[in-house]
Every structure is written in structure tokens, then in C-alpha cells.
Amino acid sequence: MGLNEKPLSTLHEKSSYDLGDFDVPTGREEAWRFTPLTRLKGLHNGKAEAAGHVRLDVDAAPEVTVETVGRDDARVGKSFTPTDRVSAQAWNSFEKATVITVPREAVASKPTVLTLTGEGDGAAYGHLVVKVEPLAEAVVVLDHKGSAVYADNIEFVVGEGANLKVVSLQDWDDDAVHVSHHHAQLAKDATFRSFVVTLGGDLVRLSPSVAYTAPGGDADLSGVYFVDAGQHLEHRLLVDHSQPHCKSNVDYRGALQGDRAHAVWIGDVIIRVEAEGTDTYELNRNLILTDGARADSVPNLEILTGEVAGAGHASASGRLDDEHIFYLQARGIPHDEARRLVVRGFLGQLIEKIHVEELRERVMSAVEAELAR
Amino acid sequence: MSTLEIRDLHVAVEDKEILRGVNLTVNSGQTHAIMGPNGSGKSTLAYAIAGHPKYTVTGGRVLLDGVDLLELSVDERARAGLFLAMQYPVEVPGVSVSNFLRSAVTAVRGEAPKLREFAKDLKNGMDALSIDPAFAQRNLNEGFSGGEKKRHEILQMELLNPKIAVLDETDSGLDVDALRVVSEGINRFRATGDTGVLLITHYTRILRYVKPDFVHVFAGGRIVEAGGPELADKLEAEGYEQYTKASA
Ligand SMILES: Nc1ncnc2c1ncn2[C@@H]1O[C@H](COP(=O)(O)OP(=O)(O)OP(=O)(O)O)[C@@H](O)[C@H]1O
Ligand SMILES: [Mg+2]
Numbered sequence: 304m305g306l307n308e309k310p311l312s313t314l315h316e317k318s319s320y321d322l323g324d325f326d327v328p329t330g331r332e333e334a335w336r337f338t339p340l341t342r343l344k345g346l347h348n349g350k351a352e353a354a355g356h357v358r359l360d361v362d363a364a365p366e367v368t369v370e371t372v373g374r375d376d377a378r379v380g381k382s383f384t385p386t387d388r389v390s391a392q393a394w395n396s397f398e399k400a401t402v403i404t405v406p407r408e409a410v411a412s413k414p415t416v417l418t419l420t421g422e423g424d425g426a427a428y429g430h431l432v433v434k435v436e437p438l439a440e441a442v443v444v445l446d447h448k449g450s451a452v453y454a455d456n457i458e459f460v461v462g463e464g465a466n467l468k469v470v471s472l473q474d475w476d477d478d479a480v481h482v483s484h485h486h487a488q489l490a491k492d493a494t495f496r497s498f499v500v501t502l503g504g505d506l507v508r509l510s511p512s513v514a515y516t517a518p519g520g521d522a523d524l525s526g527v528y529f530v531d532a533g534q535h536l537e538h539r540l541l542v543d544h545s546q547p548h549c550k551s552n553v554d555y556r557g558a559l560q561g562d563r564a565h566a567v568w569i570g571d572v573i574i575r576v577e578a579e580g581t582d583t584y585e586l587n588r589n590l591i592l593t594d595g596a597r598a599d600s601v602p603n604l605e606i607l608t609g610e611v612a613g614a615g616h617a618s619a620s621g622r623l624d625d626e627h628i629f630y631l632q633a634r635g636i637p638h639d640e641a642r643r644l645v646v647r648g649f650l651g652q653l654i655e656k657i658h659v660e661e662l663r664e665r666v667m668s669a670v671e672a673e674l675a676r
Numbered sequence: 677m678s679t680l681e682i683r684d685l686h687v688a689v690e691d692k693e694i695l696r697g698v699n700l701t702v703n704s705g706q707t708h709a710i711m712g713p714n715g716s717g718k719s720t721l722a723y724a725i726a727g728h729p730k731y732t733v734t735g736g737r738v739l740l741d742g743v744d745l746l747e748l749s750v751d752e753r754a755r756a757g758l759f760l761a762m763q764y765p766v767e768v769p770g771v772s773v774s775n776f777l778r779s780a781v782t783a784v785r786g787e788a789p790k791l792r793e794f795a796k797d798l799k800n801g802m803d804a805l806s807i808d809p810a811f812a813q814r815n816l817n818e819g820f821s822g823g824e825k826k827r828h829e830i831l832q833m834e835l836l837n838p839k840i841a842v843l844d845e846t847d848s849g850l851d852v853d854a855l856r857v858v859s860e861g862i863n864r865f866r867a868t869g870d871t872g873v874l875l876i877t878h879y880t881r882i883l884r885y886v887k888p889d890f891v892h893v894f895a896g897g898r899i900v901e902a903g904g905p906e907l908a909d910k911l912e913a914e915g916y917e918q919y920t921k922a923s924a
Contacts, residue, residue, distance in 0.1 A: 624766075625729060626766045627766060627768045629728055629729065629750060629766075630762070630765065630766045630768060630816075631768070631771075631776070631779075631780075632727075632749070632750035632751040632754070633726050633727075633750055633751075633753075633754055633760055633762075634751075634754055634776070634779075634780035634783070634784070634832060634836065635751050635754035635755045635780050635783035635784040635836065636751055636779050636780055636783045637751045637783065638749065638750075638751065640779065640783070641751075644771050644775070644776070644779060645768065645770070645771060647770070648768070648769060648770020648771040648772075648815070649769065649770045650770075651770060652769075652770050
């Protein structure tokens with residue numbers, strides 16, 4: 304490394320809009336080694352023809368505009384460049400994009416709910432832009448359900464001093480395949496809160512990323528997942544601190560039960576040379592409830608500057624603690640209820656942070672239902 | 677009137693025999709103290725009665741009012757009227773004290789207590805043990821000091837109102853004030869009448885507050901001597917040496 308050269312991050316350096324720039328993954332690549340490619344139904348190798356349909360219904364706050372636009376719309380694709388093959392495939396394959404705009408200084412009076420319903424048979428590709436103009440505030444809910452083979456890119460463009468809270472529920476039917484990239488771009492003093500809940504689907508691979516364009520950005524990324532037998536639920540986070548004095552906090556927690564239940568969590572945080580005063584923490588915890596379930600958890604914290612305000616990470620995957628269960632049972636609480644109390648407690652601490660009350664209740668009861676299986 | 681009968685109880689941990697024939701009968705209205713050196717198997721006795729999965733009963737019986745506790749699951753034993761105050765209560769993250777207690781009371785009583793009544797009982801119980809009401813919202817035992825954990829064990833005992841309570845070193849690690857508060861809790865529980873107490877301790881200190889009817893010396897995995905309260909004073913003066921030699 305020469306004197307005038309900045310050290311470069313080794314993470315996620317490749318980006319392009321051109322599908323040809325990405326080789327078809329073989330499974331040996333670092334970015335693909337955990338994902339069962341054969342279950343992607345061709346999303347990764349160009350064989351998933353866009354013959355399917357994911358219906359979009361929008362229930363928007365009155366302050367918010369919703370538009371369906373063509374690929375050439377000036378607001379589309381401005382905040383990100385695809386960094387992997389499926390993201391590039393989705394970028395090259397969608398026909399119409401949805402653009403949600405929260406006008407300058409507007410404060411949305413209710414959540415804007417986008418319900419995406421997979422209607423089976425064939426792949427579909429999507430693109431969504433949520434643009435929150437300076438000083439505006441909004442809550443956006445993405446509710447994925449039904450049966451689909453779906454790849455999409457979502458841009459969350461959060462303007463100066465703006466505040467965007469997003470809840471994304473992956474509540475798909477058992478056979479769904481979903482590969483999604485959430486790209487958040489934070490302007491000066493922008494606040495971004497993301498809460499991801501992944502429960503349903505055969506394979507879900509969700510990659511939330513955060514980029515900062517100016518100092519003062521504050522991102523909080525939380526996630527809860529419940530993995531059942533045979534499911535592969537993968538979350539790959541990337542927070543790229545390229546600006547000074549920005550904050551990020553990542554907290555993902557999952558419970559796994561059943562044979563071949565597989566959770567993957569990758570947490571990449573880069574603190575670049577110019578990002579002095581960065582404050583970041585990332586955490587992943589997995590609770591393995593039965594034999595045959597597996598959790599892979601890989602935090603990567605890459606610090607290229609000496610001037611951080613705080614940087615840390617932690618990852619822990621473990622069994623339900625027999626001593627906890629014994630203690631509760633010794634007070635008369637039956638085994639199944641004791642188990643429920645502990646798991647509910649483990650996930651509930653995080654679920655309480657969901658920004659929309661009805662969703663909190665829905666997610667909590669979904670977790671209860673999973674536990675009752 | 678309730679009776680806990682322990683008959684020739686043998687217990688192993690990981691194939692190592694720890695209890696070698698324990699015999700003891702505790703009737704309601706009685707308080708039995710068990711004293712004995714470290715590692716003699718006192719906690720093993722307590723855990724085995726409660727049904728901790730690490731302890732394997734290799735022989736003997738434990739009956740509560742004629743019901744064989746060893747046939748029951750851990751929670752069934754608790755619902756049958758057995759309570760164990762643990763030497764080292766575990767921390768359970770994410771489960772609040774009030775939520776836990778409500779679940780436990782519901783399970784033991786067989787029906788959910790009325791919310792207002794429960795809130796009142798809880799508040800009174802906490803007041804009596806000088807526990808700050810804010811603890812109700814905290815996670816169970818998480819970050820509690822040693823003394824705070826022990827007070828919560830007694831709070832649980834008073835709320836669950838068992839037939840027989842086994843208290844494993846509830847007095848250890850308590851300062852003088854806490855010892856008094858905890859002892860008062862045990863005495864309130866004893867005063868309700870139809871309850872028996874098996875109190876495991878190293879010190880006669882607590883026995884000055886909680887007067888035992890019987891004192892048993894525990895060594896080498898069994899009871900080696902039994903007597904009245906005066907035996908405790910003798911143990912304090914002379915130690916366990918004569919018993920550990922004999923049982924070795
Ligand atoms: N879970 C366990 N695994 C292995 N050994 C154990 C276990 N529990 C108890 N033992 C062993 O059994 C013996 C009795 O232990 P126990 O805890 O019952 O003693 P105790 O009389 O309660 O001692 P103390 O006064 O120190 O509390 C000890 O030798 C201990 O090491
Ligand atoms: Mg002990």
C-alpha cells in the first residue's frame with residue numbers, strides 16, 4: 304500500500320448494472336457458499352424466466368405519492384449499483400418500478416402499506432423506490448405473502464434530516480423463493496430504522512445494506528426470524544461507513560426448530576478511512592430449539608480508520624438452556640409453556656421495537672403459532 | 677396435614693453415586709434443618725426431589741402425601757405442592773418477573789388469578805420482603821445481586837404457597853438485614869400452618885430466626901445423625917470432622 308493510497312475494503316467491492324459482469328455463482332464463492340443454489344429456481348443463472356406475477360397493493364398515507372414508472376424514470380436506480388448476480392438480474396429484468404415519494408417536510412399520518420402477493424408459477428422481478436425528501440417522516444410496511452419466485456431491489460433514499468421507518472415482513476407460503484436487496488442511502492442527519500421479520504418461504508435471502516452520503520446519518524437494522532424444518536432463511540447485512548460521524552446498530556435474532564432448518568446471518572460493517580467518529584455495533588443471536596437445525600453466523604467488522612467512537616460485534620448461537628426450563632418448570636409451569644416463555648422473551652425484546660403496533664401483535668402471534676407447531 | 681417421605685433414596689450424577697440411602701420424613705407444621713459439609717450431597721438431595729434432569733435416581737422413593745413424586749415431571753411435582761428455593765437461582769433473559777410469577781401462580785392454582793388481586797398480592801409480597809416494586813418489570817434474576825435473588829425465591833414461595841418447601845442455602849450470602857427479612861418470610865410461610873420446611877444450611881445464624889424442630893447431619897450422601905435444635909450448636913462448636921471421618 305503506497306503512502307497516498309487509501310486502504311480498500313475487501314468486502315463488496317464489485318458493483319455493476321451489467322449482468323455480464325457477474326459470473327453465475329457456483330456455490331464456492333464466499334458470498335454464495337451458504338446458499339443452496341439448486342433451490343433458487345434459476346434466479347441466479349438466468350433460467351428463471353419472468354413468467355410469474357407478484358401483485359402489489361398499496362395502501363398509502365394521504366401525504367405520500369405512489370407512482371408506477373418505466374425503467375427510464377430518472378429516480379430509479381440512482382442510489383445503488385447491484386453488487387451480486389441476482390441483484391443485477393432483478394435490475395435487468397423488471398418492467399415497471401414503483402416510486403413512493405414522501406414530499407419535503409411532510410409527516411405521513413399513517414403507515415404506507417405495500418402488500419406483495421405471489422400468485423404462483425414462474426419467476427417475477429421487482430423494483431421499488433422509497434424516496435423521503437428532506438425533513439419528511441414516514442413509516443413504510445412491506446408485507447410479502449403467497450407463493451412466488453421473486454427477486455427485487457428496493458431503494459430507500461432518505462433525504463437530509465428525514466426519518467424513514469421500514470418494516471419488511473417475509474411471510475411467504477412454504478414453497479416461495481425470495482432474493483431481495485434493500486439499499487438504504489442516508490443523506491446528512493437522516494434517520495433510518497429497518498425491521499425485518501422473516502418467517503415463511505422455502506428460501507429467503509435478504510441483503511439489507513446502508514450507505515451514507517454525508518455525516519450525521521443514523522441507521523438501526525433489526526431483524527427477527529423463525530426457521531422451521533427444511534427452511535433456509537439468510538440475512539446478509541452490509542453497513543458501509545464512508546462518511547464521518549454516522550451511527551449504525553444491527554440486532555438480528557432468530558429461533559430455529561426442526562430438521563434441516565438453516566439460518567445464515569452475515570454482518571459486514573466497513574469503517575472507511577474517512578469515516579472518523581463512527582459509532583457501530585452489530586449483534587446476532589440464534590436460539591436452536593431442536594436437533595437437526597443449524598445456524599451460521601458470521602460478523603465481519605473491517606476498520607480502516609483509527610478514529611472510531613465505538614465499534615463492536617457479537618454473535619452467539621446456542622441451545623435453549625436446560626437450566627432456564629428447569630427453573631420455570633420447578634415453579635409449576637409446564638414444559639411447553641416454559642419453552643414458549645423463554646423463546647418469546649428472547650425474540651420479544653426485539654419485537655417490541657417494531658414501529659407499528661398492529662404489526663407487533665401480528666409478529667408476536669406468528670411466533671406463538673410457530674412455537675405451537 | 678401433608679407429608680414428604682424420602683425412603684432410601686439413591687442418586688447418581690454422571691454415573692457417580694452421590695446419595696447413598698437418604699431417609700427422611702417431613703410433616704407439615706415441622707421445620708427440619710439439614711447441615712453438612714461442602715460436597716456432601718445436600719443440593720443433590722434438593723434437586724433430585726425437584727426432578728432436575730442431571731440427577732438420576734437409582735433407587736428409593738419420594739412420596740408427597742402418598743403420591744410418588746419420582747413418577748412426575750418437574751412441573752407436576754411443583755403443582756403437587758413441592759417448592760425448591762435454589763442455592764443458585766438462574767437468570768432468565770427476556771422473561772419479566774411479573775410475567776413469570778403470573779404464569780407460575782396460574783399453573784400452580786390451576787386458574788389464572790384475577791389481575792387486580794394478583795397485582796395486590798405481588799405488591800404486598802414484595803413490600804414484606806423489602807423488594808423494590810420496579811423489580812416486577814425486570815427480567816427474572818437478571819443482574820440481581822445474590823441477596824436479591826434469595827428474596828425473590830422467598831417471594832415465589834409465599835405466592836405459590838406449597839405444601840413442602842425445600843430451601844437450599846437460602847441464607848447464604850445474605851447480610852444481617854436481608855437475613856432477617858428472609859427469615860420473617862419463612863416464618864410467615866410456616867405460620868400459615870399446613871406447610872413443612874426442609875432447610876439446608878451451613879450456619880446456625882438463620883436457625884436463631886427460623887427455629888427448627890429437627891436437625892440432621894448430612895455427610896457422604898446420607899443422614900448420619902439426627903437430633904433437636906441443640907445439635908446445631910454442637911455442630912457449630914465442633915465442626916463436621918467426626919462425621920466426615922466416619923462416612924469416608
Ligand atoms: N451436575 C453435577 N455434575 C457433576 N458433579 C456433581 C454435579 N452436581 C453435584 N455433583 C457432585 O456431587 C457432590 C455433591 O454435590 P452437592 O452440590 O449436592 O453438595 P452440597 O452438599 O450441596 O455442597 P455445598 O455445601 O457446597 O452446597 C459433589 O462432589 C459435586 O461435585
Ligand atoms: Mg449445595
